[in-house]
Amino acid sequence: MTQADVIIVGGGLMGTASAFFLRQRGLSVILLERDLVGSHASGTNFGNVRRQGRFLPQLPLANRSRAIWGDLPGIIGEDSEFLPSGHLRIAFREEDEARLVAHAAAAREWGLDLDLITGNALRDRFPYLSPSARMASHSPLDGHANPRLAAPAFARAARRAGAVLHEGAAVLGIVKSAEDFVVETAIGAFRAPLLQISAGAWGGRIAAAFGEPVPITPAAPQMGVTEPMPYRIAPVMGIATTVKEEGVYLRQVKRGNIVFGGGARSEASLDTRRARLDPLNTLAQLPHLARLLPPIRALSIIRTWSGVEGYMADDIPVMGPSGKVTGLFYAFGFCGHGFQLGPGVGATMAELIATGHAGIPIEPFHISRFAQGPPG
Amino acid sequence: MAVTGDGVIVVGAGPAGIRAAERLVAAGIRPTVVEESARDGGQIYRRQPEGFRRPPEALYGADSAKARALHEAAQALHPRVDWRPGTLVWAIRDGTLLVNRAGQHEALPFRHLILATGATDRIMPLPGWTLPGVTSLGGAQIALKAQGCVIGREPVFLGTGPLLYLVAWQYLKAGVAVRGVLDTSAFAKRVLAAPWLAARPGLLARGLAYTAALRRAGVRIATNITPLEVEGEDRVAALRWRDAAGVEHRAACDGIGMGYGLRPETQLADLAGCAFAFDGGARLWLPVTDGDGRSSVPCVYLAGDGAQIRGADAAELAGRLAACAALRDSGRAVDELEMATLRRRLAGMTRFRRGLERAFPYPAHLAADLPDETLVCRCEAITAGALRQAGGEYGAAEVNRAKAFSRTGMGRCQGRMCGPAAAEVLAAARGIPMAQAGRLRGAAPVKPLPLATEAAP
Numbered sequence: 001m002t003q004a005d006v007i008i009v010g011g012g013l014m015g016t017a018s019a020f021f022l023r024q025r026g027l028s029v030i031l032l033e034r035d036l037v038g039s040h041a042s043g044t045n046f047g048n049v050r051r052q053g054r055f056l057p058q059l060p061l062a063n064r065s066r067a068i069w070g071d072l073p074g075i076i077g078e079d080s081e082f083l084p085s086g087h088l089r090i091a092f093r094e095e096d097e098a099r100l101v102a103h104a105a106a107a108r109e110w111g112l113d114l115d116l117i118t119g120n121a122l123r124d125r126f127p128y129l130s131p132s133a134r135m136a137s138h139s140p141l142d143g144h145a146n147p148r149l150a151a152p153a154f155a156r157a158a159r160r161a162g163a164v165l166h167e168g169a170a171v172l173g174i175v176k177s178a179e180d181f182v183v184e185t186a187i188g189a190f191r192a193p194l195l196q197i198s199a200g201a202w203g204g205r206i207a208a209a210f211g212e213p214v215p216i217t218p219a220a221p222q223m224g225v226t227e228p229m230p231y232r233i234a235p236v237m238g239i240a241t242t243v244k245e246e247g248v249y250l251r252q253v254k255r256g257n258i259v260f261g262g263g264a265r266s267e268a269s270l271d272t273r274r275a276r277l278d279p280l281n282t283l284a285q286l287p288h289l290a291r292l293l294p295p296i297r298a299l300s301i302i303r304t305w306s307g308v309e310g311y312m313a314d315d316i317p318v319m320g321p322s323g324k325v326t327g328l329f330y331a332f333g334f335c336g337h338g339f340q341l342g343p344g345v346g347a348t349m350a351e352l353i354a355t356g357h358a359g360i361p362i363e364p365f366h367i368s369r370f371a372q373g374p375p376g
Numbered sequence: 377m378a379v380t381g382d383g384v385i386v387v388g389a390g391p392a393g394i395r396a397a398e399r400l401v402a403a404g405i406r407p408t409v410v411e412e413s414a415r416d417g418g419q420i421y422r423r424q425p426e427g428f429r430r431p432p433e434a435l436y437g438a439d440s441a442k443a444r445a446l447h448e449a450a451q452a453l454h455p456r457v458d459w460r461p462g463t464l465v466w467a468i469r470d471g472t473l474l475v476n477r478a479g480q481h482e483a484l485p486f487r488h489l490i491l492a493t494g495a496t497d498r499i500m501p502l503p504g505w506t507l508p509g510v511t512s513l514g515g516a517q518i519a520l521k522a523q524g525c526v527i528g529r530e531p532v533f534l535g536t537g538p539l540l541y542l543v544a545w546q547y548l549k550a551g552v553a554v555r556g557v558l559d560t561s562a563f564a565k566r567v568l569a570a571p572w573l574a575a576r577p578g579l580l581a582r583g584l585a586y587t588a589a590l591r592r593a594g595v596r597i598a599t600n601i602t603p604l605e606v607e608g609e610d611r612v613a614a615l616r617w618r619d620a621a622g623v624e625h626r627a628a629c630d631g632i633g634m635g636y637g638l639r640p641e642t643q644l645a646d647l648a649g650c651a652f653a654f655d656g657g658a659r660l661w662l663p664v665t666d667g668d669g670r671s672s673v674p675c676v677y678l679a680g681d682g683a684q685i686r687g688a689d690a691a692e693l694a695g696r697l698a699a700c701a702a703l704r705d706s707g708r709a710v711d712e713l714e715m716a717t718l719r720r721r722l723a724g725m726t727r728f729r730r731g732l733e734r735a736f737p738y739p740a741h742l743a744a745d746l747p748d749e750t751l752v753c754r755c756e757a758i759t760a761g762a763l764r765q766a767g768g769e770y771g772a773a774e775v776n777r778a779k780a781f782s783r784t785g786m787g788r789c790q791g792r793m794c795g796p797a798a799a800e801v802l803a804a805a806r807g808i809p810m811a812q813a814g815r816l817r818g819a820a821p822v823k824p825l826p827l828a829t830e831a832a833p
Binding site: 148 | 411827
């Protein structure tokens with residue numbers, strides 16, 4: 001099949017979830033992935049299924065996504081190790097505590113209930129936390145999942161539902177004819193009247209080719225994992241801070257290892273498609289990890305990794321219809337916080353493409369916010 | 377960060393590293409020598425702990441003169457090098473080694489780097505191989521050599537290669553009742569490999585002498601066998617195996633030493649950015665070097681078994697040759713005759729190595745028949761079946777993708793133990809050549825890094 005209702009460029013979590021939900025709505029889909037499904041940011045991120053701490057207008061999308069995460073086995077037939085384990089943001093300073101209080105009040109308006117826990121209650125409930133922690137903002141229904149599994153799981157489900165997925169299909173060029181987009185790739189040409197760009201950090205290059213340049217920068221998250229210890233730390237936790245270097249986070253997986261990330265990022269290259277883990281960043285994470293969870297000092301790190309992520313200048317993704325080209329849609333540049341949103345992005349893009357309506361407000365993510373001068 | 381000293385770092389103080397450092401010192405350089413163990417000597421000439429008093433003859437047998445010479449050379453070097461024992465190189469970044477010594481971090485910049493990282497046992501999983509009482513052949517030998525301990529009173533030795541017979545003989549000599557030496561290679565292969573093995577008649581004769589001594593002592597030696605299962609409840613009780621005629625046997629034992637040759641420790645070469653190529657003889661991906669030890673990365677040199685398995689004698693020569701290459705590349709005069717002599721002597725050893733690969737091939741064919749429930753990755757407890765599912769249902773075409781889906785090679789050892797065997801299982805499951813199954817990409821830390829690591833004062 002070289003022709004379909006929709007072509008999706010990019011087989012990360014956004015693209016594979018969109019392919020799956022488009023099939024649910026009865027549209028034919030061809031997904032074109034240059035490398036392997038889920039091999040870049042979607043497969044190398046921390047695995048946070050976190051809603052709290054987000055840009056508030058993102059919460060309708062995050063809430064929609066959270067509902068899908070909770071029902072993954074029913075929807076795609078596997079759970080991608082999703083655990084609704086709860087999520088903690090920990091404040092060590094008075095001003096960070098104040099930000100948590102303000103965020104909790106504001107998030108409630110968007111349908112997200114957060115518990116603010118302090119003092120003895122904090123220590124009783126989470127005894128492994130640092131005694132110097134002042135406050136935890138607890139989001140009981142958030143959690144974590146396995147990023148190595150999620151996008152491939154959506155890809156398999158999309159295939160079972162009838163989508164055509166090609167790996168090793170690097171896009172060489174896209175031409176819009178009167179009716180169709182014609183996508184030239186390394187394995188041949190494909191055409192469809194509708195086109196979705198979910199090319200992650202590389203999405204900016206394609207948008208620019210359609211006359212919609214955006215300020216996007218590739219960057220490399222600094223991830224690591226410890227040796228396993230008995231499973232007893234359920235919630236994902238991170239330091240709530242405005243100081244970049246302090247902003248580490250961690251989660252324990254059921255088999256016992258503690259996965260961590262955060263702090264300074266390193267370089268990633270769109271051309272070599274490689275992200276660099278800077279081992280000095282790993283060292284810089286250590287004191288902050290130990291501040292967050294003191295017992296972690298007894299463990300050893302067994303592995304580190306990174307991946308290519310795309311960061312927008314305003315830290316908000318590009319999602320929705322093109323501002324210039326009819327039939328063209330975008331979902332890329334998720335700024336290192338896209339994993340939780342992925343299933344919701346898929347459902348929302350499918351609804352938007354199939355019906356013309358997203359079902360939830362996504363205007364803040366529209367690409368036209370970067371348009372120069374008057375439209376046209 | 378400024379490069380200190382002469383900016384030459386040797387990683388590893390075994391036969392290759394010591395001879396490399398010695399050659400650098402002879403040229404008036406003061407290299408930094410980083411060694412993970414507490415003492416120099418490497419594995420084959422591993423020193424016993426301080427305070428142990430066994431004579432070299434008891435520890436190293438026929439190699440005692442070489443061991444003594446190497447240890448004396450190392451001892452003489454200590455005041456002439458920046459000697460850093462007990463130090464793990466866990467990452468390489470922009471011409472700098474990141475090292476950890478007893479929880480203290482330090483960054484060591486280099487201009488020239490000689491990696492002499494040695495080798496570890498190569499394994500092939502079989503059902504029950506993770507039961508207590510099963511050790512690698514090298515581990516069995518180190519227990520005896522370094523600690524004067526044995527892996528069992530009635531052990532069986534399983535695998536292939538010269539080390540199989542050497543370790544069995546060493547155990548016999550130590551008064552242990554060896555219950556069998558079971559070799560997966562056919563004896564006929566040894567005969568066919570004779571023209572290559574003849575390159576080192578002394579070693580060939582020694583190998584035959586070990587075998588003869590084992591036979592004289594009544595030890596059962598069987599070749600061309602198929603290992604079936606390690607039996608036992610809480611620990612090893614027996615090994616089930618099948619002989620060349622297809623008859624099954626059960627050898628009761630309380631310990632198993634298992635090994636199928638050696639596997640170079642190439643993680644640092646990988647982190648340094650060195651190019652790798654598949655070596656069909658060894659069935660391994662190895663870092664590419666020119667004949668003198670230059671890697672594909674300027675100013676990074678590889679020597680000894682960490683680059684390709686040729687044994688301790690070759691490692692001493694290769695260490696010295698790599699140092700010569702580094703000296704020449706940094707503009708110092710090196711006598712061409714010295715390098716030519718080293719190259720010529722190494723050529724014979726390379727030929728012998730190729731003979732060993734023919735005589736004692738890695739039993740790749742066993743990978744296809746491993747039962748699905750057999751553990752391949754022991755750190756993460758990943759079975760052959762899970763790996764096959766990653767390669768089949770999930771479509772992983774090479775080992776890194778299979779790792780992402782199955783966790784194979786994600787544990788404490790980072791695939792150092794299971795990586796090549798996992799690639800064999802994947803290749804067999806997908807019906808592709810081993811070379812196509814690829815190799816696990818290296819990542820820091822090379823070995824577990826304590827979170828309590830702090831900057832050195």
